[in-house]
Amino acid sequence: MAQHNDTGKQGEDEAVRYLEQKGYHVLERNYRHQHAEIDLVARKGRLLIFVEVKTRSNTRFGHPEEFVTYTKARLVMKAAEHYIFTKDWQHDVRFDVVAVTVFPEEVTIRHLEDAFH
Template sequence: MKNFITPENNQTKGAFGEELAVKEMRRRGYEILDRNYRSQGGEIDIIAKKDTYIIFAEVKYRAGRKKGEPGEAVDKRKQGHIIRTAQAYIVEKNLDGDFRFDVAEVLEEDGKTYFRYTENAFWLA
């Protein structure tokens, strides 16, 4: 992946990761429907559509691997928040169809930016 200028402070790191994820998702044929959707259950970073799926994508950014891979932060607790928020979105928008939960990982390491996208990263329990 290309080298990108990365954010200097923690407040902008999440936004940087989300912008990069949106660009990569569009490049891969995703239509972005919504961003930073909030409900009482939590927040979903990106809601997109591709083929027959509505995708709820969580973006995780990390500068280095000291705390592990970015996607490891999407634990069962976080998944539960995303699922509840997705259910609120589905009801609010009166949607029916195929839904999927994906994770977009942005890793900054050794002066390079890496992007990994995992489809079906988790499912409804």
């Protein structure tokens, strides 16, 4: 597997661990609909959260959350719409970004709630 794939998988694993420690229940990983993918679908109470995880091994070119593009946000929202419909979800939803930076000596996590407006 390519190094960037390993880094992305590690970031996703860290994001799951972080969210579960914060009381979220992760329902799905890598949910796909057509060309769109949602990294994580989580639930906290009656709130369904669609999470985009961005992972970087350094911040030389910017922080991970800066790499969530408008196009990516739209794709996530489209896949979320399909998920909501197929699961007949009748409560609130939110779109978050979990930014993970994997440094050799530490991992930092930044959770941006309600990241897509």
